[in-house]
Amino acid sequence: MKQVLKYLLFGFLGLLLIAVLFIGSVFYRAKVGLSIYESDPPMLPAEMKDFSVLLFSKTNGFPHTEAIEAAIPAFEKMAEKNDWTLYTTNNGAVFNPAQLAKFDVVLWSNATGRNLTDEQREAFKTYIENGGGFVGIHGAGDASHHWDWYYENLIGAHFSHHSLNPQIQEGTINLECDSINNYLCLGLPTSTKRADEWYVFTDNPRNNGFTVLYTLDESNLTMNGNIPILINDKDFGMGADHPIVWYKCLPNDARTFYSAMGHTGASFSETNYLDILERGIKWAGKTIGDCQ
Numbered sequence: 001m002k003q004v005l006k007y008l009l010f011g012f013l014g015l016l017l018i019a020v021l022f023i024g025s026v027f028y029r030a031k032v033g034l035s036i037y038e039s040d041p042p043m044l045p046a047e048m049k050d051f052s053v054l055l056f057s058k059t060n061g062f063p064h065t066e067a068i069e070a071a072i073p074a075f076e077k078m079a080e081k082n083d084w085t086l087y088t089t090n091n092g093a094v095f096n097p098a099q100l101a102k103f104d105v106v107l108w109s110n111a112t113g114r115n116l117t118d119e120q121r122e123a124f125k126t127y128i129e130n131g132g133g134f135v136g137i138h139g140a141g142d143a144s145h146h147w148d149w150y151y152e153n154l155i156g157a158h159f160s161h162h163s164l165n166p167q168i169q170e171g172t173i174n175l176e177c178d179s180i181n182n183y184l185c186l187g188l189p190t191s192t193k194r195a196d197e198w199y200v201f202t203d204n205p206r207n208n209g210f211t212v213l214y215t216l217d218e219s220n221l222t223m224n225g226n227i228p229i230l231i232n233d234k235d236f237g238m239g240a241d242h243p244i245v246w247y248k249c250l251p252n253d254a255r256t257f258y259s260a261m262g263h264t265g266a267s268f269s270e271t272n273y274l275d276i277l278e279r280g281i282k283w284a285g286k287t288i289g290d291c292q
């Protein structure tokens with residue numbers, strides 16, 4: 001009997017150790033991040049079409065593996081339909097002036113962490129300052145990037161936490177379309193219900209000069225992001241005005257578009273959600289809509 005209890009105890013302690021190590025590694029990667037960098041640029045296709053998108057999903061922070069993998073074929077299909085070149089890489093060395101200049105839009109699909117060197121960051125900043133286009137999805141707006149310029153210019157809000165209790169909830173998002181001449185929003189679903197892990201931000205992007213495309217109706221959601229023992233100050237949402245997709249025109253007709261949605265792989269087979277992203281890519285690449 002004693003022997004059995006001993007085995008049970010060791011078994012329990014072993015499982016506990018595995019759980020602690022797993023949670024510790026997830027936390028480390030999300031909060032501190034990895035330091036993996038590339039220095040050899042990839043070979044781009046010899047022929048690029050008139051409209052080219054760079055799909056980048058490098059994760060030196062939290063890896064949204066399921067969403068990243070589901071997004072790639074969805075964007076490939078979108079590119080084929082629209083006759084775009086879609087070039088997919090997680091090689092940060094593509095962030096150099098000559099190669100970035102070949103793209104109309106740089107798309108960060110759940111790219112997280114400090115994923116570029118200082119030199120690569122500088123090339124990306126110059127690309128935007130010269131009128132480039134950016135689209136960020138979900139994790140691209142979390143708190144892991146540690147880059148003030150990126151938050152201030154491309155994201156426009158600071159991430160606080162996400163829903164955890166439960167993590168994935170079905171919520172309603174509502175369109176804000178300010179004008180019948182706004183081809184970014186014209187024809188998009190006015191209201192749609194979808195399941196996601198909902199991000200909460202400490203500041204509202206409206207106050208930082210961004211225009212909101214969709215807000216999240218929080219009224220039947222639980223925005224609590226507390227983790228027992230570890231985190232106890234994240235039981236709040238954004239209230240009546242909870243932006244969830246927004247955009248901004250930057251100097252030189254550069255454009256940035258961010259959607260806080262896209263945690264799940266299933267997001268990338270939702271027609272409504274893909275319509276929103278497609279519109280965002282076209283707008284960021286200046287094929288639709290103006291920047292007044």
Ligand SMILES: [Zn+2]
Binds near residue numbers: 139263
């Ligand atoms: Zn997520």
